[in-house]
Amino acid sequence: MNDFPKITPMGERGILIEFEPEISEKLLRKLLFYKDKLEEFYDEVNIEVINTYNSLLISYMFSIENVYNEVSAIKELFGEAKIGKINNQQIFHLPVCYEVEFGWDLEYISNEKNLSKEEIIQLHTKPFYTVFFTGFLPGFLYLGGLDKKLQISRRNQPRMKIEKGAVGIGENQTGIYPKSSPGGWQILGNCPVQFFDKNNDPPCEISAGDKVKFYSVSKKEFEEISEQISEGTFQLKKENYEG
Amino acid sequence: MKAEIEILHPGLFSTIQDFGRRGFQKYGVPLSGVMDRIALKTANLILQNQADAAVMEITQMGPKLKFSAATKIAISGANLSPKLNDTEIDNNEVVKIHEGDILSFGRPEYGMRSYLAILDGFKTEKVLGSRSWYEDITSHEKLEKGMKLQYEASEEEKYETHAAIKFDEEYLNSQEIEVFPGPEYEKLPETLKSHLRQSKFSIDKNNNRMAIQLSEILENELEPIITGPVLPGTIQLTPGGKLIVLMRDCQTTGGYPRVLQLSEKGINMMAQKKAGDKIRFKSPPTPKGGEALS
Numbered sequence: 285m286n287d288f289p290k291i292t293p294m295g296e297r298g299i300l301i302e303f304e305p306e307i308s309e310k311l312l313r314k315l316l317f318y319k320d321k322l323e324e325f326y327d328e329v330n331i332e333v334i335n336t337y338n339s340l341l342i343s344y345m346f347s348i349e350n351v352y353n354e355v356s357a358i359k360e361l362f363g364e365a366k367i368g369k370i371n372n373q374q375i376f377h378l379p380v381c382y383e384v385e386f387g388w389d390l391e392y393i394s395n396e397k398n399l400s401k402e403e404i405i406q407l408h409t410k411p412f413y414t415v416f417f418t419g420f421l422p423g424f425l426y427l428g429g430l431d432k433k434l435q436i437s438r439r440n441q442p443r444m445k446i447e448k449g450a451v452g453i454g455e456n457q458t459g460i461y462p463k464s465s466p467g468g469w470q471i472l473g474n475c476p477v478q479f480f481d482k483n484n485d486p487p488c489e490i491s492a493g494d495k496v497k498f499y500s501v502s503k504k505e506f507e508e509i510s511e512q513i514s515e516g517t518f519q520l521k522k523e524n525y526e527g
Numbered sequence: 528m529k530a531e532i533e534i535l536h537p538g539l540f541s542t543i544q545d546f547g548r549r550g551f552q553k554y555g556v557p558l559s560g561v562m563d564r565i566a567l568k569t570a571n572l573i574l575q576n577q578a579d580a581a582v583m584e585i586t587q588m589g590p591k592l593k594f595s596a597a598t599k600i601a602i603s604g605a606n607l608s609p610k611l612n613d614t615e616i617d618n619n620e621v622v623k624i625h626e627g628d629i630l631s632f633g634r635p636e637y638g639m640r641s642y643l644a645i646l647d648g649f650k651t652e653k654v655l656g657s658r659s660w661y662e663d664i665t666s667h668e669k670l671e672k673g674m675k676l677q678y679e680a681s682e683e684e685k686y687e688t689h690a691a692i693k694f695d696e697e698y699l700n701s702q703e704i705e706v707f708p709g710p711e712y713e714k715l716p717e718t719l720k721s722h723l724r725q726s727k728f729s730i731d732k733n734n735n736r737m738a739i740q741l742s743e744i745l746e747n748e749l750e751p752i753i754t755g756p757v758l759p760g761t762i763q764l765t766p767g768g769k770l771i772v773l774m775r776d777c778q779t780t781g782g783y784p785r786v787l788q789l790s791e792k793g794i795n796m797m798a799q800k801k802a803g804d805k806i807r808f809k810s811p812p813t814p815k816g817g818e819a820l821s
Contacts, residue, residue: 294707294756295707295788295789298788302710302755332552333553338753340756343758419555419778420778420779420781422554480554486554
């Protein structure tokens, strides 16, 4: 028997459900399956469930009356589970311009890792990255699946300002800064696509369980796409994904 | 009749807030909302507003506001010496406003954040289900000079002159902050646990709506965790040994060990602490299913 999931209150309005401390697609499937179950079981008006790599957090609108009742209800809900596939998975193809103008650290990575710029781009655009969750900032996607050859430590001195859309890597993660912010990742390029629009419903089209694949575009294409985005005519390339 | 408040002087940092933005944490959107919910509820209750009507949250140095038409207001939370025209007014009372009146604030008497409620609430834009201001989500981030805020003017007597409600100021001044153990509390060595239970901590000058740092440095040998969920009231221990108390505008996930979690009342209490104030952590007397700090 293992001790997971571990179900504990987090303050008076939260219950944290922790699974094995690992990052894997198998665990993600389990989390998303249970997340659906919880949302089905509870009235969604009164709770909100988020997932991270290995946790689910149920946050309640009101203080929890009886934690023991809640915990046993959750346990029961998890007992009867047969984990299925992730529903409605999609692959999103995202353009990235890897020109030096955007790829501030390409040369550094190239020297550190003994890879040519072309090899870096090839390694970065090859995988189907898994979206584990959106967190930290509105529209920041936690992506898994970075090639080992590209894994590199964060900068010793974080930059004060990283541009919106900057695509970076840090340790085993890769991702896109959804807005200008300070940051310590090594920057490879820029992706002009907006991941979060408060006027859309939902405000973020890409969600946990989806896949992301980057493709390289020239500066000219980057500018064309940026213009289409500002005019609202850009079509994000996406297709269904059978997991 | 439409009326407006003109911001003559913005003060230090004032925003419009309600209970916050729910349902969007999965997109990485902070909950936001008033830092001190007790004060919001009190101010709205005095005016017989809806419980979650939007209020102005005023931090330490108040703004100077000019009203274009009659209404009623109530102020709760911190006492920042409010004045209507040239007369001092009290917190936790209905105050009648006439056309052209100017509301200003003076010396902070106690507390950190004051709440200004207006009859029927502020009618600023609602984004993703809330009027709470947050950078990049709403059009405004804080009050600016010359800005105008809409409200519904009201001449009529909605109710008889109202007695001031009894307001328990104890939470504004108490140093005892209720906490539950956080998800990583059990991983702390005994010495650190007892340090957390017994020591006083001071509020650092590094504090805002997102987080409040405590000044003391602890010895920390905990490993960072796999990025996990955090909430307002989560207290993280950084690799450098600092305690960071996450507040209403906090990010939705984080990678530092979550050693403590404030009670709901504890979050409201922390919201009223200013740089240099001292606090002490304690377990709630009858934990609602939460374990006591051991």
